[in-house]
Amino acid sequence: MARIQIPRGTQDILPGTVEQWQYIEAKAREHFRRFNYQEIRTPLFEYTELFQRGVGETTDIVEKEMYSVKNPRSEDQLTLRPENTAGVVRSYVENKMYGSPNQPTKLYYIGPMFRHERPQAGRLRQFTQIGAETLGSSDPSIDAEMIAMVFRFYEEMGLKGLRVDMNSVGTREDRERHRTHLLAFLNDIRHELCEDCQSRIDRNPLRVLDCKVPKDQELTKNAPSLLEHLSEESAAHFASVQKYLTALGIPFVVDPRLVRGLDYYTLTAFEIKMAEIGAVETLCGGGRYNGLVAELGGDDMPGIGFAFGVERLMLALQKQGIELPVKTGIDCYIVVQTPEAKEVAFTLVDQLRRAGVAAEMDYLDRKMKAQLKAADRLTAQYTVIIGESELANNTVVVKEMATGEQKEIAAAELVNVLRK
Known part of the structure; x- marks a missing residue:
């Protein structure tokens, strides 16, 4: 199909x-x-x-x-x-x-x-x-x-x-005075103008001056000016x-x-x-x-x-090569290593979003390396990693993407840390 x-x-x-x-x-x-x-x-x-x-x-x-x-x-x-x-x-x-x-x-x-x-x-x-x-x-x-x-x-x-x-x-009164002079001018060149302009002469002659055809523009360049009849x-x-x-x-x-x-x-x-x-x-x-x-x-x-x-x-x-200063990307991407960590990440993402933080996580069950690449493509400012040890200790690893600096914090503190 x-x-x-x-x-x-x-x-x-x-x-x-x-x-x-x-x-x-x-x-x-x-x-x-x-x-x-x-x-x-x-x-x-x-x-x-x-x-x-x-x-x-x-x-x-x-x-x-x-x-x-x-x-x-x-x-x-x-x-x-x-x-x-x-x-x-x-x-x-x-x-x-x-x-x-x-x-x-x-x-x-x-x-x-x-x-x-x-x-x-x-x-x-x-x-x-x-x-x-x-x-x-x-x-x-x-x-x-x-x-x-x-x-x-x-x-x-x-x-x-x-x-x-x-x-x-x-x-309208100004245009009516101008119309008489304009019609006299246009009727002299009527048959040299495009079909649209020939039709406009009888219905709305002023619009002949708005024609975009170069030949017609040249023919009408000396047409009576409305400014002279104001x-x-x-x-x-x-x-x-x-x-x-x-x-x-x-x-x-x-x-x-x-x-x-x-x-x-x-x-x-x-x-x-x-x-x-x-x-x-x-x-x-x-x-x-x-x-x-x-x-x-x-x-x-x-x-x-x-x-x-x-x-x-x-x-x-x-x-003119002007680039608009639009904001793109997200604030945080949560990377998980186990199915159990995914459940925790799902809850944390919701908490972050409710706090005004743009957050995302993996929904395709990708490997950790692929998740990190996804975070990079989304230009995430921070990557949050939850592995087996972090899950056991109720912690997360927060990495600042611009500097590479990372630290481990309590999972309960993640929202406050990123919100700041």
């Missing part, structure tokens, strides 16, 4: 690697805590309409990449979440979080997302995102805080050579964000072509980049979405957020 293999675009995160993921997740939780963000956990699947309305029906995510299925007991369509901002905003509205006295509402999440993409380095069909959202404030200092928060996180992870690319995609208020907001980032010493460049791939963005949009992390260089993306809460049935509340993939972060760390 043929073996069943893992689905394309997914991965097993095995022991030896999963500890690095745990380290990153723990660091992220602590980092967000310092910025007064609280964790939220939303369902892995939502009604498809949430993403159609929230992300946008003309986006690649909704058109091509979602995993959707019809509920077998109703006509409802359900979708594995391709991103989590829409789900967080849905929860914010549904649970009336805007009524909390602690405003603005600051939330973060860690969890898997699902998109039917062509798998490549740093881009999988099931991937893990870490993200944050702030709802209830339109102050430009929050925009700068968001960018600084994730930038500082990458710095704490040890990454170098990062840059922030940012733009203002304005308000209202005074939008321009002042963007200038304030830049002022705050400059005050924090966060390096950034303004990229008039940066529009991001989701329809809900307004005003500030940003990406954090590092060269050579597989097929893409973007580590993180985010921006403001002031109309999304109202679009999903709530009052018109401002919001801003970002998300980054753990897989891409892992690639970036590997590229």
